[in-house]
Amino acid sequence: MGYPHKPHPKETVVLSECFGDRDARSYDGWIERGGYRALEQALGMDPQDVITEVKESGLRGRGGAGFPAGVKWGFMPKKKSKPHYLCCNADESEPGTFKDREIMRWTPHGLIEGCAITAHAIQAEITYIYIRGEFTEPITIMQQALDEAYERGVLGADAMGTGRQIDMYVHRGAGAYICGEETALMNSIEGKRGNPRIRPPFPAAVGVFGMPTTINNVETLASVPHILTRGAQWYKSLCRSNPKSTGTKLFSVCGHVTKPGNYEVEMGFPMGELIHELAGGMRPGRTLKAVIPGGSSVPLLDREESETCVLDYEGCVEAGTMLGSGGMIVFDDSADMVYQMMRIARFYAHESCAQCTQCREGTAWTVRILQKILRGEGAMTDLDLLLDVGEQMTGKTICVLSDSCAAPVGSAIKKFRGEFEAYITGARQAVAALV
Amino acid sequence: MHETTAHERVFTGDRRARLDDVLTRYPSRQAALLPALWMVQEARGWVSDDAMAEVAELLALTPAYVKGVVTFYTMYHQHPVGRYFIQVCTTTPCNLCGAEGVVEAFLEHTGCGELGTTSPDGRFTVIEVECLGACGFATPVLINDDFVEDVIPEKVPELLGRYQ
Numbered sequence: 001m002g003y004p005h006k007p008h009p010k011e012t013v014v015l016s017e018c019f020g021d022r023d024a025r026s027y028d029g030w031i032e033r034g035g036y037r038a039l040e041q042a043l044g045m046d047p048q049d050v051i052t053e054v055k056e057s058g059l060r061g062r063g064g065a066g067f068p069a070g071v072k073w074g075f076m077p078k079k080k081s082k083p084h085y086l087c088c089n090a091d092e093s094e095p096g097t098f099k100d101r102e103i104m105r106w107t108p109h110g111l112i113e114g115c116a117i118t119a120h121a122i123q124a125e126i127t128y129i130y131i132r133g134e135f136t137e138p139i140t141i142m143q144q145a146l147d148e149a150y151e152r153g154v155l156g157a158d159a160m161g162t163g164r165q166i167d168m169y170v171h172r173g174a175g176a177y178i179c180g181e182e183t184a185l186m187n188s189i190e191g192k193r194g195n196p197r198i199r200p201p202f203p204a205a206v207g208v209f210g211m212p213t214t215i216n217n218v219e220t221l222a223s224v225p226h227i228l229t230r231g232a233q234w235y236k237s238l239c240r241s242n243p244k245s246t247g248t249k250l251f252s253v254c255g256h257v258t259k260p261g262n263y264e265v266e267m268g269f270p271m272g273e274l275i276h277e278l279a280g281g282m283r284p285g286r287t288l289k290a291v292i293p294g295g296s297s298v299p300l301l302d303r304e305e306s307e308t309c310v311l312d313y314e315g316c317v318e319a320g321t322m323l324g325s326g327g328m329i330v331f332d333d334s335a336d337m338v339y340q341m342m343r344i345a346r347f348y349a350h351e352s353c354a355q356c357t358q359c360r361e362g363t364a365w366t367v368r369i370l371q372k373i374l375r376g377e378g379a380m381t382d383l384d385l386l387l388d389v390g391e392q393m394t395g396k397t398i399c400v401l402s403d404s405c406a407a408p409v410g411s412a413i414k415k416f417r418g419e420f421e422a423y424i425t426g427a428r429q430a431v432a433a434l435v
Numbered sequence: 436m437h438e439t440t441a442h443e444r445v446f447t448g449d450r451r452a453r454l455d456d457v458l459t460r461y462p463s464r465q466a467a468l469l470p471a472l473w474m475v476q477e478a479r480g481w482v483s484d485d486a487m488a489e490v491a492e493l494l495a496l497t498p499a500y501v502k503g504v505v506t507f508y509t510m511y512h513q514h515p516v517g518r519y520f521i522q523v524c525t526t527t528p529c530n531l532c533g534a535e536g537v538v539e540a541f542l543e544h545t546g547c548g549e550l551g552t553t554s555p556d557g558r559f560t561v562i563e564v565e566c567l568g569a570c571g572f573a574t575p576v577l578i579n580d581d582f583v584e585d586v587i588p589e590k591v592p593e594l595l596g597r598y599q
Contacts, residue, residue: 002572002584083462095526095566126460133473133510134522134567136580169460174469175510177565189461191468191494193507209462254528254570261571296527327570329528343527347565353507 001261003106008263008278012238014226014248015219016264019106025141027148030109036154038225042117043162048078050121054224056232058239058246063089063180063217064294064324066313069224075204076122076212084124085208087189087215088115090131090138091173091180094295095347097327099250099262100218104131104138107222108145114221116159116166117228122214127168130185133175143170177351181399182215184353195353196399217325219250241268245312249326253279256286256332268315272307275330286332290415294324296344297404299411300331321411337416338423339431341409342370348405359402362393366409373423376430383413383420442485445475446493454493464494468504472511481512509564517553517560519598521545522577523586526566532573533587538563540588541576544595558598 004020007013018024024033042050055070076084088111092100103111115127129146131139146168149155159166171189173179179188183197186208207213227235227247239246245267251274254260259280271293275281282288291306292298299321301309309319316323331340349363369386372378390406397403413420422428446454457470471494475486482505488498505511512520521541525534538561542548545559553560569575572584578598586594 092568093566096528096570098569098571101568132568133508134564134577134582136577137582167460172469172473173510174472174508175564176508188469189466190463191465191496191504193504209466252571254573255531260573329531329570331531335531340527340530343525343530347526350565 001259003102005261010269010273010278011264012248012266013264014238015103015107015110015222015250016262018110019102019262021106024107025109025145027109027145027152027154030107030113034229035109035225036113036160038228039113039116039120039154040160042120042228043160043164047121047123050117050228053232054121054227057227057235058232058244059220059223059227059235060245060313061217062219062223062249062326064094064297064322066323069216069220072204072216073118073122073214075202076214077204080123083126083209083211084122085211085213086115086119086122086124086127087182087185087208087213088127088129088218088221089180089182089185089215090129090135090142090218091177091185092135092218092325093132093177093180094297094325094327095344096252096254096292096329097295097325098252098254099326101135101138102250102262103218103222104135104142108142109149110225111142111218111222112145112149112154112168114224115168116155117224118214118216118221119166119168120164122212124214125165125167127166128171128189128208129168130171130173130179130189132179133173139170139172146170176353177347178353178399178401181401184399185215186213193353195355198398223247238266239268240266240312241310242312242314244314249311249323251311252325252327253330254328255330256282256335257330258283265311267312269311271309271311271328274311275306275328279330282332286334288330289333289335290331290337290412292321292329292331292408293326294322295327296329296347296408297400298322298324299407300415302415336431337412337419338370338374341412342367342374344408345370345405348401352401356397356402358393358396359405362389362402363405365389366393366405370409373420374431376423376426378420378424380421380424382424383417386410386413442483442489445478445486445489446471450474450478465496468494468496468501469508472501472505472508476511481515515553517547518558519560519578521559521561522564522567523561524565524567524569524573524575525563526570528566528570529573529575534574536588537574537576537586537591540591541595544592559595 023029179194184194203213257279345366354360393402393406487501546554
């Protein structure tokens, strides 16, 4: 569902408050809506106090891993001996996820403000906002907002008249899912192929250009100004279930629902309500079959599991999956799980950087086996082979792209094995054309 | 693929000044590589071997290194493409919402017939791409820099009419 539209009554609108409000995109519009007050406040604070406030709020990384943001910032050297960098990860490419795009399209100054506060907290002079190359509109809007922020003295060598240097640049990607992985993103900024790096060293010690670096997702950074103006206690109170998961989260819901779109709810919101009420439920005559809740990289949930799943970091783990980026792909009973898993595996095979054998070979092999099954040429042993290949792809590589392919495929075989077997036995007609 | 005529330099005048400005943003010349390649593509429509060599020289890199980077990123064209380059998302969420039909409609109405080929009039090239990051607006299509949401096969002829 595009903007503007009224939020659903069950939404808790914080980040998405100005979505659809074109006037909020300009500097003046942002100021009228209370913008840049949080930055002014932060620049008057000791960086450590900003970190403490964000730690206290419980804000966790919204890109997928859910690592506490304040703790991550705390890893940066306190005594500064070399340049520090902040990278904003706007390489949103996880299938099913389209929330950062809306943050950049509607509240570019909100993101700049969040980045500037974070840059102050970690004592970074330069921030790179790495936006995926395909996001032409967000790139244009962010660049306009940055130009305005420089003109108005928010950014630059004397940011907001405080004498502090806060520079910020858009760095455009060029088509590579893997650059959303933090160390690949840094390589990409450096003008290299986007291959992930082995950790340690971690970015806080050796990051972009070899300097201490913090990297956060767009949604994480955009949440920071709200935490500063309204306080850590307020942010913590936005919690319906586990106190370790606080604040609001933008969930992107897509696939077989009647009202796909972004919905902002408190952590701990029931997944069943999100799908059936906010996102409009299934099309007439269709029933819910499965959900991949965290972008395509996590195990899928069947109908019963998804209808009882609590949407926070802990709730998703309890249900056997992960919250990830909050990009939910919904499948109704018309979906062919074998075909869809082939399509997902093909995505990862296409996006593998090919550094690690398990990933380069494993993702492509998974596609070939699934295609063989779809053509009606599979054997029962292929299912065990797929699970075995998946196991060899898990926990053995530099980054988790390989694991991300194995997780949905493995869970689909476990939960919808009958569909795979039907192709093998011939009970289901083979797919003629494989796209 | 080598150009048959002598390479006309990309980074002269304003474009050279823009590159110099980009260089001030990074502590290394190499970091300006992705932005420089974007400038080449914007100017010439694709990135030729000669253009890669020019970029290499400007950024103190080798042509082989630049080619290694160009081939990693899918958005840099290593061959000339149609005047309008059409990228249709077909990843899982869009596939669930009928992206395959959208691809077929583009292939039919552009006259391209096949993915990756350019239409006989030189107007269009159509490719399938992985997740464009607008899954709630299936099917998203990128036509040069225009990001079009909610494309269905029936809308394709009218949409193409806007690109002459």
